[in-house]
Amino acid sequence: MLYYLYEIFHINLFQYITVRAGIAFFLSFTFSMFLFPKFIEWLKNKKTNQPIYELAPEAHQKKSSTPTMGGVVFVLTTVIISVFSVKLNNIYAIGAILTLLLFMAIGIKDDYDKIVNHSNQAGLTSRNKMFLQIIASSMIALFLYFNSFPTNLYIPFYKFPLYDMKFFAVIFWIVVFVATSNAVNLTDGLDGLATVPGIFSIATLGVFAYFIGHAILSKYLLLPNIDGVGEVVIVASAIIGSLSAFLWYNAHPAEIFMGDSGSLAIGGFIAYLAIITKNEILLLLVGFVFVMETVSVILQVGSYKTRKKRIFQMAPIHHHFEIKGWAENKIIVRFWLMAFLSNLLALISLKIR
Secondary structure, three states, X not given: OHHHHHHHHOOHHHHOHHHHHHHHHHHHXXXXXXXXXXXXXXXXXXXXXXXOOOOOOHHHHHHOOOEOOOHHHHHHHXXXXXXXXXXXXXXXXXXXXXXXXXXXXXXXXXXXXXXHHOOOOOOOOHHHHHHHHHHHHHHHHHHHHOOOOOOEEOOOOOOOOOEEOOOHHHHXXXXXXXXXXXXXXXXXXXXXXXXXXXXXXXXXHHXXXXXXXXXXXXXXXXXXXXXXXXXXXHHHHHHHHXXXXXXXXXXXXXXXXXXXXXXXXXXXXXXXXXXXXXXXXXXHHHOHHHHXXXXXXXXXXXXXXXXXXXXXXXXXXXXXXXXXXXXXXXXXXXXXXXXXXXHHHHHHOOOOO
């Protein structure tokens, strides 16, 4: 809509991605701030509280009256504002919106089943959730592939592609989608723990998207130039705005949780940004906190199955620190700092290559 004001009425201001991204941020933030109190009140009236896992640390049991599914608000707000702000014929913006909606839908199904059955274990089974994630990931990966998206593999700090993956890129992208969405889902265990690292990751990859979509800047920074990718910066800016509003209500002590409807959507969107900016490998650094949480679970499960011994007192690792006596706020802020520092390091790769 905003872009077409430029095309039809020649309002030059709206041709710039940075201007539309800024507008998208503030609109998304404002609408989310307006909607969340009403949504929280509605959820409380409907008693849609977050079922707490019975083996979670004792402090978590006090959160059983907190409503969930906050992801519905910040994802739908992002989608609406994005449709208002982007070029609607841009395939990368369409792919970004599709990613958010598909992964949110999987999360809604999981959240709804848990709420209806009043049990944290009553949602989608791991197998069913994985199956749906693979279906959603396949749709987006094939969408990119059949729209002639480059299939070259890049690594950080190196300006040339390693090789062309061709159709195997689709399989690789599916793995990136599933791994990242699950990693963010695992991290979403404390108030605001997944929100701020999510904002940092989206912001970092949004910077890459802007430069990669810009012919002059991409050449100067020795980045691949992919025409049209820059438009996704507007979607990234919109979700950062809505997540910032969500953080207002999700900060400790949380008034609402994002639920799987939010964590899966954030993870899917981060994966999408990494793929279209050719940063699938750099994502290990961009999403360091999410990687750390996931690795802690893998190590814990692997150790118990092979040695019948646990490495951590509880996994994911944020629960380990809880049991060791760290205050929840201390864990959250320290994980935020790690996310901030890892994203600063990731941004260094823009110039060092």
